[in-house]
Amino acid sequence: MATAEQTPSIRLDPPAPSPHFNGRWSGFNQLLLARMKELLREPELIFWIFGFPLLLAAGLGVAFRNKPLERTTIAIVSGSGAQDVLNLIQHSPQASSITARVLDRAQALQAFHLGKYDLVVEPDGRGGVCYIYDPSRQETVLSRADVNDALQQAAGRKNAIPVSSFVSAEPGSRYIDFLIPGLLGMTLMNSGMWGVGFAIVDMRQRKLLKRFLATPMRESDFLLALAASRLFLMLIEVALLLGLGVLAFHIRVLGSLWSVLLLGTLGSVAFGGFGLLTACRARKIETVSGLINLAMMPMWIFSGVFFSYEHFPAKILPYIKALPLTALNDSLRDTILQGAPLTAQAGRILVLLLWGGISFLLAMKWFRWT
């Protein structure tokens, strides 16, 4: 059993000569370093932050690559007159862009409805034809016009006015051009909110925030390190997605790279701040996950990531444009695809700053470390 030791006035041993005398920023540096190490050592995170957006971009870009609409495949209903129609098409000036097959009526219609054919041509037995098409499928409307043109010209119609055609294609109008900036915005949102929100609640739950609080660590250093790691990741995300777009899909980046990086920074600020807000009080991972999903879902749908939001009713468009992801996507698109200067994006930049700034102030007001 220990006995009481009445030691006279205690003099503490001087500390062993320390090789180190920490400067003002050593805490910040170590926090940033630790944060980056943790992220890069978590293979799941690497996939979701970097791999997933790239796969998505590549997959969608390939699936929705614009097919030249000049080729059309049609079905001709068998019976009397079918062979004549086929001959006419094959002798028409447009013969190389029309592929025709003769099928019986039922087969032709079925295949038409399945999308195999753009048009069904049914000879009426008296030298004329009937076109079967579907106004809600744009390619059938176009096919009807082209095939009719071909048949009429082959049968002898002369153009009243001489015509010639000239192809003028602007870069930046493919689906992939629309998609990449949208995916970039979405990635910045995902990694910003999950990266900050999840990390904080996780540390709070593990009592690590509390443990840090008991040291001389400055609270501002902790938050700054989180922000710095976010910016660093943003650089990587921009590089990867734009890199994929330019190298694999030949996207032309018309705007300056600095503008893109500035927008990326603003996006990180907005979503980092918003993520901080969702995490400022939650004590359990489940809670913050729910909050983050709740916040992100509307933006996934409405902010023009995969398709333009102009399709939505005009009444809700102002609200859509007030969402941070909308502002980010729109400004990224205009900068990358059209080279629009940042001054023209003042409204969107303001939206991002307000979301980030107000979220941050509220989060600081409500933040709890335990």
Add this chain to the structure above:
Amino acid sequence: MPVSIQCRDLRKTYDGKVEAVRGLNLEIQAGECFGLLGPNGAGKTTTIEILEGLLPPTSGQVTILGHTWETHPRELREWLGISLQETRLSEKLSVRETIELFASFYRQPRSASEVIEELQLTEKADAWVGKLSGGQRQRLAVATALVGNPKILFLDEPTTGLDPQSRRQLWEIVRTFIRKGGTVLLTTHYMEEAERLCDRLAIIDHGQVIAEGTPSELIERLGGHHVVEFAVNDNSNAESLDRWKTLPGVESVRHTDGVVSLNVREPHHTIPALLDMVRMRNSQLLHLTTRQASLEDVFVNLTGRHLREE
């Protein structure tokens, strides 16, 4: 003798209802190892967290090394090293990286290698925290507290859940810190830990100090250094306890679940008399043990309950 830690009339009430700490007074001398001993829910963790500056008290004064948390929070944090109950450090950082991270917060920390060696973590220095055993994790937790070169070490239940070997290793680390002139405040519900490690103790129950002193002083107050425990086959009820009191050298009698416990000063006088009495009543002795009195007995005498709920 300089007083390291002092708190007067410390109170903490949660949500206006739950009184976790009810008027606690403590005075801890520099260079001693002071223990807060009590069962779960006694208010030990709340008390130590208030002293660590992590929790504001509802009322009362806290003075540490002559300063208060209101006036000198940054200085105090430089001088204190703490180990919380159940902190889970980042699993994907190595031992060395974790210690270096904590070292970076202090103005003049010790070198990480030195602390790693002292805490016997050298062979795991570059292993990830996620791969450490329970005992190693606890040593790492204490290492993060020691790397800042603290004057006072606060340990909240430092050996809970550890095997005996790891427990002893941690005790040795605490003793070394004391030998070098540091002060330690620890909370525990293990009486062996309190007896072996602490110079002085405060026994805490329901948010108050119910006894204070050195371990031997506390045990002395039981009025004996030995406990004789036995069971007899005739139905021992409350009134029959009185006859055991008449045995020579008996200071007090207790009865739990058919087992009678006598606090005695000299077992060699009491036990023969006990055997005589049992024989005279034609009863049979079912069970007989004699042992040294411990802090557990002190606690049971004071509160009627055990330190650990079985």
